[in-house]
Amino acid sequence: MAIRFYNTLTRQEDEFVPLHSGEVRLYTCGPTVYDYAHIGNFRTYLWEDLLRRFLRFRGYRVTQAMNLTDVDDKTIANARAAGISLEDYTRRYIDAFFEDIETLGIEKAEHYPRATHFIPDMARLVGKLMERGHVYESRGSLYFKIATYPGYGRLSRLDTAAGVGQARIDSDEYERDNPRDFAVWKAPKDDEPFWQTEIGPGRPGWHIECSAMSMKLLGETFDIHTGGVDNIFPHHENEIAQSEAATGKPFVRYWMHAAHLVVDGEKMSKSRGNFFTLRDLAARGYDMRAVRYHLVSVHYRKPLNFTFEGLAQSQAALARLDDLALRLGQFGASHTTGTGDLAAKARERLQGMLEDLDHDLNTAGALGHLFELVRETHTTLDTGRFSTEDLEAVRKVLHAFGRIFGIEPGQRADLDAEIEDLIRRRAEARSQRNFAESDRIRDDLLRRGIVLEDTPQGVRWKRKSA
RNA sequence: GGCGGCGUAGCCAAGCGGUAAGGCAGAGGUCUGCAAAACCUCGAUACAUCGGUUCGAUUCCGAUCGCCGCCUCCA
Numbered sequence: 001m002a003i004r005f006y007n008t009l010t011r012q013e014d015e016f017v018p019l020h021s022g023e024v025r026l027y028t029c030g031p032t033v034y035d036y037a038h039i040g041n042f043r044t045y046l047w048e049d050l051l052r053r054f055l056r057f058r059g060y061r062v063t064q065a066m067n068l069t070d071v072d073d074k075t076i077a078n079a080r081a082a083g084i085s086l087e088d089y090t091r092r093y094i095d096a097f098f099e100d101i102e103t104l105g106i107e108k109a110e111h112y113p114r115a116t117h118f119i120p121d122m123a124r125l126v127g128k129l130m131e132r133g134h135v136y137e138s139r140g141s142l143y144f145k146i147a148t149y150p151g152y153g154r155l156s157r158l159d160t161a162a163g164v165g166q167a168r169i170d171s172d173e174y175e176r177d178n179p180r181d182f183a184v185w186k187a188p189k190d191d192e193p194f195w196q197t198e199i200g201p202g203r204p205g206w207h208i209e210c211s212a213m214s215m216k217l218l219g220e221t222f223d224i225h226t227g228g229v230d231n232i233f234p235h236h237e238n239e240i241a242q243s244e245a246a247t248g249k250p251f252v253r254y255w256m257h258a259a260h261l262v263v264d265g266e267k268m269s270k271s272r273g274n275f276f277t278l279r280d281l282a283a284r285g286y287d288m289r290a291v292r293y294h295l296v297s298v299h300y301r302k303p304l305n306f307t308f309e310g311l312a313q314s315q316a317a318l319a320r321l322d323d324l325a326l327r328l329g330q331f332g333a334s335h336t337t338g339t340g341d342l343a344a345k346a347r348e349r350l351q352g353m354l355e356d357l358d359h360d361l362n363t364a365g366a367l368g369h370l371f372e373l374v375r376e377t378h379t380t381l382d383t384g385r386f387s388t389e390d391l392e393a394v395r396k397v398l399h400a401f402g403r404i405f406g407i408e409p410g411q412r413a414d415l416d417a418e419i420e421d422l423i424r425r426r427a428e429a430r431s432q433r434n435f436a437e438s439d440r441i442r443d444d445l446l447r448r449g450i451v452l453e454d455t456p457q458g459v460r461w462k463r464k465s466a
Numbered sequence: 467g468g469c470g471g472c473g474u475a476g477c478c479a480a481g482c483g484g485u486a487a488g489g490c491a492g493a494g495g496u497c498u499g500c501a502a503a504a505c506c507u508c509g510a511u512a513c514a515u516c517g518g519u520u521c522g523a524u525u526c527c528g529a530u531c532g533c534c535g536c537c538u539c540c541a
Contacts, residue, residue, distance in 0.1 A: 074539075439501085
């Protein structure tokens with residue numbers, strides 16, 4: 001079964017075949033480090049992580065680069081407002097970003113290129129464009145002339161002949177031949193950081209950064225480039241233009257874009273008070289595993305309407321997965337009363353999951369198969385007729401889910417000795433049918449956030465979900 | 467104005483030509499010392515509306531309504 005991805009370039013699902021057999025080169029547009037990333041950003045990063053994990057699960061070696069934009073108008077302005085250097089300012093948010101992706105269980109990419117570390121490469125790329133006649137100068141800045149690149153507008157399907165509004169042109173501080181021409185190199189200003197390079201002093205335009213770093217790390221043509229839908233134009237369109245104009249080669253083979261997250265049906269914005277970072281959700285007591293589950297459970301090309309009710313629903317769904325894993329953990333080595341029917345079902349459900357994921361990462365569909373298996377497993381376990389093979393097969397599916405979705409079911413921190421002792425004492429009381437005492441201990445543990453469940457295999461504990 | 471997306475049960479959400487997966491919430495029941503968990507049963511004559519194509523449409527085409535995004539920095 002072939003993997004198919006929706007390709008923004010072709011506007012259809014294309015079969016995925018990497019350039020180099022067995023290897024995928026992936027560039028995921030990363031954060032501009034001027035502030036904490038918000039859950040909308042993480043919706044995209046989490047989806048990209050799922051893409052990476054899925055490709056790896058399918059046996060590909062993945063080389064991923066995610067850029068950190070540490071020089072642009074906002075970072076410069078904010079650093080100045082804070083009265084510190086650009087580097088000191090951005091380091092704060094770079095550190096926060098890495099903490100956040102750790103919190104969410106996002107796998108580390110192979111490369112996290114920082115724009116300020118690749119200035120010579122960008123200058124070299126601009127130099128190449130100059131040689132080839134794609135660039136003109138205006139007031140010390142260098143602009144890409146889109147009229148010199150015939151393919152311009154293919155990705156975003158914008159009509160380049162039609163100009164943008166007159167007001168836009170008049171208000172612009174730079175002079176350009178065509179309002180859609182864009183800066184590849186910005187003239188130095190006294191109060192802004194700039195670099196001395198082979199093409200003169202200045203700082204890079206936004207788009208040139210991704211072109212230079214992606215081609216340097218992944219090759220002039222690579223497999224997948226991702227980002228949010230808002231990046232389609234102008235960012236990705238411009239990347240294509242300058243990259244292909246410089247090399248004469250196709251830049252990216254599959255362009256994939258994630259739809260936005262909205263909150264209560266509205267765009268997230270600080271002024272509306274519906275702007276959330278990961279830290280905001282953690283402060284409200286939400287489980288980060290549930291946040292991950294929630295943001296990844298909706299198909300990436302559909303807008304995700306974030307609500308706290310929805311997050312609570314995801315938390316409950318995830319608890320069901322955790323409960324099954326915990327129940328499976330109660331069974332030991334050998335069970336041979338069954339026929340292996342459950343194992344067959346497990347293989348079938350895993351197959352279904354993978355087929356849905358093959359189909360443009362249909363996570364919601366895949367979860368449907370998984371929960372079918374959850375019910376089938378409980379039902380079989382209730383009958384008591386199952387084999388070790390059955391248990392192993394289900395565990396394997398849960399583990400596959402864990403690897404791909406980045407959430408291992410049944411994960412829980414260990415208990416401290418005092419809690420363990422209380423559980424033991426309750427079991428003793430209960431075995432003596434001293435229910436008053438056992439219930440008292442159970443209530444006490446519940447107050448400490450530990451839920452006990454009595455089963456034929458003995459007592460099972462878990463942490464109370466928020 | 468141009469381009470693109472979305473509208474499926476109380477909520478979330480798959481399916482996308484053959485008669486509606488899954489999750490959450492809810493009701494009843496089984497099990498349990500009691501709970502919890504789990505299991506069983508119950509929910510859309512129906513997929514925004516109206517037309518069209520088809521033997522047959524939620525699924526294709528057109529129109530309408532509603533919501534959202536992009537066209538300027540943005541995941």
